[in-house]
Amino acid sequence: MTQATSADDGFCTPVDLDALAASAGVAAEHVIPYGRDVAKIDLSVLAPDERETDDAGAGGHGGARYVVVTAITPTPFGEGKTTTAIGLAQGLALLGEQAILTLRQSAMGPTFGIKGGAGGSGRARILPAERMNLHLTGDFHAITAAHNLLSAMIDNHLHHGNELDIDERTITWPRVLDVNDRALRHVVTGLGTRIDGVTRQASFDITPASELMVIMSLATDLADLRGRLGRIVIGRNRSGEWISAEDLKAAGAMCAVLRDTLAPNLLRTGEGTPVLVHTGPFGNIATGCSSVIADRVAAAGARRGGYVLTEAGFGSDMGLERFVDLKCTVSGMQPHVAVVVVTVRALKAHSGRYRLVSGKDLPEGMLEENVEDVRAGAANLLKHLEIVRGFGITPVVAVNVFPTDHGGEIEEVTRIAREAGARVAVCHPVTGGGEGCRDLASAVVEACRAGEDGEGPASARPVTRPAYEPQDDLRTKIAKVAALYGADGVDYTPAAGRLLDTYERDGFGSLPVIVAKTPLSLSAEPGLKGVPTGWRLPVREVRLAAGAGYVYAICGNLSTMPGLPSHPAAERIDVDVATGQIINLR
Template sequence: MAFKTDIEIAREAKKKPIQEIGAKLGIGPEDLVPYGHDKAKVSAEFIKAQAGKQDGKLILVTAINPTPAGEGKTTTTVGLGDGLNAIGKKAAICIREASLGPCFGMKGGAAGGGYAQVIPMEDMNLHFTGDFHAITSAHNLLSAMIDNHIYWGNDLRIDNRRVVWKRVLDMNDRALRDVVTSLGGVPNGFPRQAGFDITVASEVMAILCLSNDLADLQERLGNIIIGYTRDRAPITCRDIKADGAMTVLLKDAMQPNLVQTLENNPAFVHGGPFANIAHGCNSVVATKTALKLADYVVTEAGFGADLGAEKFMNIKCRKAGLAPSAIVIVATIRAMKMNGGVAKADLGEENVQAVIDGCPNLGRHIENIKSFGVPAVVAINHFHGDTEAEIKACQDYVESLGSEAILCKHWADGSKGTEALATRVAEIADSGMAQFQTLYPDDMPLMQKIETIAKRIYRADEVLADKKIRDQLKQWEEAGFGNLPVCMAKTQYSFSTDPNLRGAPDGHSVPVREVRLSAGAGFVVVVCGEIMTMPGLPRVPSAEQIMLNDEGLIEGLF
């Protein structure tokens, strides 16, 4: 059976002017800053004026660990938002913006798929409203000002060997992970070892996504630690006097972007930190704005629940004072079979036993979510070829854990395919059953926070961290940073740090390679295993297939 591609479906959409979409949420044309006819930013003045309104219910969509079979977390987020609107609820969607790196690499887009998409999908997956370019520029302005300060006499006595602020680029480029700058003699400055991260791993990205307004943004930017003196005293962005200019570059980027789904429902798309190397959630300002304007807000957190949902709870909700009323865990029969040992080429064949064998990965996520005190349901994202026996096996397994799994066909049928899920999620959200709690208190020592996540979420036996790392954590505690949450940078493919270890492993170790203090964002990044904060392109990158056709339309995007 031939299916239309996502981009073909998106092009056939009957889009409404963005002013009509804003009107659904009570946003007047004067409060929208249009970027063309189909996307706009919501003004800071309008957002500030909503402060006294009551919040709607927050619904988090998360997933099992990703597999090459596909899970469809964003697709389900969009489908659930459309489904809630279809059953008469006033709902909005909040998702992240797409990074160019995975778009031209291998992951694909971030606008959903099939008949559960946010549009305009080409714009969303490419330059959109320029937010990522602004973040990249602001980050690299600070980098330039650091080297410039050192060149012109170094009044702050920055130790050239202890500059910790890298540069960033919104592209997968392994060649830039470790570089040497300022070669070429005296006119080019003092040579030093440096490197690049991908923009979505930038602390500036995290800061933008956790800030409440421009004043908060500048304060957090000023707190960024860029390096140290020879006697280990920290030097901040504020010391370099870059925080003001960086805020100017980010002024427009701080305003949330409003677009629409294929069914013309409102969607906020703002910010985009990865969950495997950053905190994996859309912006606080977008989420809080949506909660003031809609009765239900459906948002997502990146990758599996062991990363995205954990950080959503322990970082975003903790810092922003948010609490979800319900959680949806997305799974697919195909992914269950892969976790059960079936090769990708054989996923089309019915294999009920493989579904059963793969379900413990889903079960582990259900158990973990329950530890946060929020009720959860499973959304089985239907793929063509799933059999009734396979679906029943998954539903029976989930039921045995005291939860429920609802079959969803939003990819093929849009909101009609999620009405059952939307009805149940609304019931749960309205029931008041949620008793949200974070996994650890603020005053727990940093090393103990890392061990708590490793043991309670990853089910590891131990955390392997050498004396240098443990001493660094103690120094940060003594400097007043001990109350910060931790942001685990780990492979998304497994509960462990081994991407090939699928299912629900336990008894493994979590090796910590390095720790980084993000004083502006307000967390400590813990880099585990072989995870890279600057990804590389695959052997055959998606970019090879992306081009303009004879009609000037984009082909190969998805």
């Protein structure tokens, strides 16, 4: 029996990993301990005799209720979506409900940059926090290594005669690193003598932006992972034909590196609720969701009437759309309820009366009580409720309270949500943990049960409505997503238009799409707050992620390799050499 002990437990007593797994419906023989405080779950838990196959058709999640946590358009500071999801899981447990939470793993780049860790805060956090925000079980390192193995094999192939006749000008496969480093955005490789390789321009992305990260999040088993790796395209030959990882004979070795990474990681909340942490694709340029496998493991272990909770990155316009149009399409799981996290400060920001800068304090005026500012920004909340309902999902509004909020402002948010026909609950996950989210948990239970009783769009067998149909061509799919945002249309650069034609001609037109844009606005311009009108979506570039299985349209000035601020969090992080504990890790 493995005891989990950690100096950062705080208010949580030590947990037996086998008992923690049992609370998620996972038998001890499927638990693979990684040290004393984390485990991986062997994928044999998903063998047919381990699931309730007679309930598999009920929305793809057995007898469990499937809840996704999303949000309104966030501020640069975030609105506590992960913290709210953690608090909700703990609140459900206090109500006597089984709750299993699935989350993305924190990336080290943001941890050492501005954002800090992504494992919650206060009484709503993931433990052990140090493992969550740093190496965990090495999954990100394995993804980095497998990605860069393909990069190395591309350049090695060029060096040794280029038998596949790769046109090096078409190579789109970068290298990756889980560190924010703007100096690596554009690099030249192969400098030196002839034996040092072919000189060419290349680039680095951050590891969460790797196509491999999305492949890991969408793969359903080892065979699916192996197939997706082989389908990765890295460029074209001089005849215009696509060159794949399989052509380079790299996919098998990549799969070998990633084999153990396919198993999700078992952690816990501060109050002992089980959490499956797995994969971490970026929410602006990728799917922004944790893995299909983690959700399936949770659903397999959930009792009838239990709750499988997950989170989708950023607002409902981005993370939830990709959750529905990509993740649910792969997993077959359909959500009963979407929790929409809203904060007073975000609504004030969407009034358009304040300028928020990441890394700097909130403007003084936003800290003063101003109900009118809340009303002025409420259109953004209403738009997100419209988006959620457009997918056929029942919304529950979670008002995440910050210390700077005022009572009148909180009451106004609650009134607006109720008048829009949504269930709403005020929650205090940071200061109250599960108890601070008890009302939210009750609202989620009520919404799920109402759907099962035939009230509203949620049902015992929920069916979401995607933003587009699989048979739509790529331009139509992008246009329908843009319309969901409120755009009047889409404008393509000539290069983007030509590539879309190429993708269609070469048989990729049936793939889903991702619109990569700023998360700070419904539009592609981060400064446009509220619900912008009279704008068009500018697509400057399109890329093919054949292994992950989608085409993504890049809008605006997005970077896949963030930079560090003038005073990054890494300056404060250290180790107490007397105790060995990591300090100042947020």
